[in-house]
Amino acid sequence: MTKPAPNTSEKYDLGFANWVYENVNGGDKLGLCMQCGVCSGSCPIGEQMDHGPRKLFMMIRAGMKDEVLSSNTMWNCTSCYRCVVRCPRSVPVTYILQDLAAKSVELGYAKPNENSKFSNSFWWSAKTFGRTDERLVTAKYYFSFGVVEGVKRGLDNLKIAWGMIKTGRMHLTMPHQIKDKAGLKAILAKAAEIEERESKS
Amino acid sequence: MPQGGPKSQTILVVGGGIAGITAAIEAAETGxxxxxxxxxxxxxxxxxxxxRYFPKLCHPTCGLEINYQRIKKNPRVKLMTMCEVTGIAGAKGDYTVSVKRTPRFVNDKCTACGDCKDVSDTAVANAYNYGLDKVKGAYLPHEHAFPMRYVIAPEAIAAGEGDKLKAACKYGAIEPDQKEETFDLNAGAIIWTTGWKPYDAAKLDTYAYNESPDIINNVEMERLAAHDGPTGGKILRPSDNEPAKKVALIQCAGSRDNNHLAYCSxxxxxxxxxxxxxxxEQYEDAQVDIYYIDIRAHDKLEAFHAKIKNDPQVHxxxxxxxxxxxxxxGRPLVCGERTIDREIYEEPYDLVVLATGMQPSAVKGYKPxxxxxxxxxxxLVPKANGAADGEGIFSAGVASGPxxxxxxxxxxxxxxLRAIQAVRGS
Incomplete structure (x- = not known):
């Protein structure tokens, strides 16, 4: 695991922490964190994260802006909410990570990577059909790495695909769609409008 | 009594733990x-x-025994066991307190000889050891009980043992026909010292308290170590009675936690x-791991903290x-993140002790x-305006805070002292 450390010879720069408190969804609750470690210790994929939520929050306080916004921690979060349920101080860990991910894109820190590519494919299916179509999400994700890589990944996973088809977890006909797609569109438009309004206020 | 003063100068103390005993003796010895x-x-x-208990790590008989002697020798203290308050009416200087008494089925002729215990065939959970073992239906609460009198469990009476137990008693101390009774007491002031209970560890659903007998709470650990506990003072794994040589002590188990007790006990x-x-002390080759957020060893006991910290086998x-x-x-696995070096751990233990906090007993049942x-x-804390509200009811001990x-x-x-001031009418 990487071990970035703040430069202790300098005074902590609280500018970044204050910016997070004010601009990140749930960031105002970060001051409640007492560094107990329940969030990182409870995380089912904590070992895949470079820092984990507890350390990331400490890095925010230490003013380590570049390290925080280029971390993989928020990208690996699966939003299982275990940390939120268990946090003894009621810090909305998942919300904070989600918005830190959004901010890292906004500020140009997030490079396209496995997680963001998968995230884009997943979101494309959800907003287009109102459902996730396993086959199309996977295809879009694999081919986002280029045609050669897409074919290679597809062939590598053929056995899994066949297993999923046999057990009804994936199908080959038209993608399943929700009935009221216009309704979904309206909901998403409204959400975008609210986001736009709140980001300005 | 001064003219127009309080009708009753009696002070009622509710709850006979260390706080209630102290309040009762202090008031009685002042007259x-x-x-x-x-x-x-x-x-x-x-x-x-x-x-053993702080500050000097004495056995509880040390300290309690001398207080029992003071109660015994002071005719001003009237002790009533198995009694609960169910209501308070009136005002300072003249409270009428409703009391419910649960039958003990044993009167004060009891000499604690134990003949009744020998003939009893029922077994009930031993409250003294938090149910970790059982006692006979006729039992002495524990070896340094005060008053030193037996109790017959309602289960033994329900099983029809009453007549058999009565016949076994040479002193005519057993009264199987006792019923629950209610009566009123008059008092000028009331001191509420109903104490605490350990926070229910079963509510900490991520800590698997109910899933293994080797996951216990801190008050049960006291009994495991006590010479009159279920293991005779040997710290053994409850699952198989093997020595517990690798022990995890988990701090803030449900304390400082918004999902449970938000405060530090x-x-x-x-x-x-x-x-x-x-x-x-029991095992030279033992390993003890203390999991903590921060150690809050308060009082003047830093030397004790330092001594434990210097033990290389305590981490x-x-x-x-x-x-x-x-x-x-089948062993418990403690899982989490070490916050100093961010290592994720999954560590097996013989015994896990959850340091649960104190919850006031008054959360359930009647309270003033x-x-x-x-x-x-x-x-139960003083009202914002303190004694100025003109009442003669005061709380003390853990009933008033951790x-x-x-x-x-x-x-x-x-x-x-406040109760004395209340009944003196000054």
Whole structure:
């Protein structure tokens, strides 16, 4: 695991922490964190994260802006909410990570990577059909790495695909769609409008 | 009594733990009549169930015994066991207190000879050992019980043992026909010292308390280490009675946690340091891991903290564990993140002790509605305007907040003085 450390010879720069408190969804609750470690210790994929939520929050306080916004921690979060349920101080860990991910894109820190590519494919299916179509999400994700890589990944996973088809977890006909797609569109438009309004206020 | 003064100068103390005993003795030795009510069959409360207690790591008989002697020798203290308050009416100087008495089925002729126990065939959970073992249907609460009198469990009466037990008693002490009774007491002031209970560890669903007998709470650990506990003082794994040589002590188990008790109970850190000492005294090759957020060893006991910290076989791990799993071999696995080096761990133990906090007993059952008020956690604290509300009801000990023994005793002495002022009408 990487071990970035703040430069202790300098005074902590609280500018970044204050910016997070004010601009990140749930960031105002970060001051409640007492560094107990329940969030990182409870995380089912904590070992895949470079820092984990507890350390990331400490890095925010230490003013380590570049390290925080280029971390993989928020990208690996699966939003299982275990940390939120268990946090003894009621810090909305998942919300904070989600918005830190959004901010890292906004500020140009997030490079396209496995997680963001998968995230884009997943979101494309959800907003287009109102459902996730396993086959199309996977295809879009694999081919986002280029045609050669897409074919290679597809062939590598053929056995899994066949297993999923046999057990009804994936199908080959038209993608399943929700009935009221216009309704979904309206909901998403409204959400975008609210986001736009709140980001300005 | 001065003209127009209080009708009654009797001080009623509700709850016979260390705080109630102290308040009763302080008031009585100053010359006031005291009635001391206790819900269970004997005095001493939580303190009597400790193996050893701070500040000097004495056995509870040390300290309690001398207080029992003072009660015994003071005609001004009237002790009533197995009694609960169900209502308070009236005002300062003239309270009428409704009391419910649960039958003991044994009168004061009992000499604690134990003949009734020998003929009893029923077995009930041993409240003294938090149900970790059983006692006969006719039992002495524990070996230093005060009053030193047997109790017949309602289960034994229900099983039809009454006549058999009565016949076995040479002293005519057993009365199987006793019924629950209610009566009123008159008092000029009331001191509420109903104490605490450990926070229910079963509510900590991520800590698997109900999934393994080897996951216990801190008060049960006291009994495991005590010479009159279920294991005769050997710290053994409850699952197979093998020595517990690798022990995890988990701090803040449900404390400082918005999902459980939001406050710090103040006693658990030193309590766990004491548990580490119990284990290390018994096993030279033992390993004790203390999982903590921060160690809050308060009071003047830093030297004790330092001594435990210097033991190379006691490890302080800065981490609140995320959860406890049961491993394939049946041992508990403590899982979490070490916050100093960010290592994720999954560590097996022989015994896991959850340092649960103190919850006021008053959260359930009757509590006074005047004089004191319930705070957001169920502790009874003085009203904002203090004694100015003209009531003669005061709280002390853990009923008033999370306190250790010496602080409870201080608060009880303070409450005794306030009660005396109330009944003197000054």
């Amino acid at each position: 006031y009549d005291v009635v001391l009510l206790e819900k269970s069959p004997s005095l001493g409360g939580r303190v009597t169930k400790f193996n 103040r006693i658990c850190c030193l309590g766990s340091l004491k548990h580490a000492a119990y284990v290390r 302080f791990i800065k981490s609140k564990p995320g959860h406890i799993k049961i491993g394939e071999d 509605e005047v004089g004191v008020m319930e705070d957001e956690y169920g502790f 306190l250790d023994v010496s602080m409870s005793v201080q608060s009880a002495t303070a409450a005794a």
